[in-house]
Amino acid sequence: MPHCQYQDKIVNKTKTKLLTVDREQVLTNCSRLNTLDRVSDFNYLGSLITNDGNCDSEIKRRIQIAKSAMTKLEKIWKNTNITKRTKVRLVHALVFPIFLYGSETWTIKANLKTRIDAFEMWIWRKMLRIPWTAFRRNESILNELKIFVRLSDICRSRMLKFLGHIARSGPESLEKHILMGKVEGKRRRGRAPARWCDQTQSYLQLRLHEALHTAADRSTWRTLSRPNHNAVID
Structure with a gap:
């Protein structure tokens, strides 16, 4: 069986893939790792990790x-004996958790937020069996179902709750080290990509250190991380 020894550990080459999260895709001082198969993305614990650190592919996936x-539950949506409120609860229980898996770590840009909102409206139209030829505005569908919290708002709330969890963790927390740490050297010219922590400033109009200080108070942070309105599903 082909294998290599690295740091006193035996690695099976046929079962090991190498993913380099870097723009230049260059490995230095790692001649042993260069013998492994290199991939551009890898499915780790149910989430897709790409070599550019972008989450666009994961959200689309x-x-x-x-x-x-949602399509596999077609019989439920066609059943007229089930009320709309019950169907909404089923969507929140059976469909949304599939999409929201790992959403705490997503960096949601403006175009992705639009895509998420469009996906949510596809869900509600599919549930109500509204054809594309019916000229129904999104607002009328949301009012009919009494949906006051959008799916993108739920993603925002989960991200802020996770940030509060990191802020209240101990000084040895790996997540806090990653969030507050800095990489030595200079980055290349050009606009810097959007970072996960940059969402805090756009959501709360607070800088990262201010948000971490505010998150120390659980009651205050719970209010800030809560969606703007009470959701239909408790």
């Missing part, structure tokens, strides 16, 4: 998986 789950 989650949308497709959730759409597939």
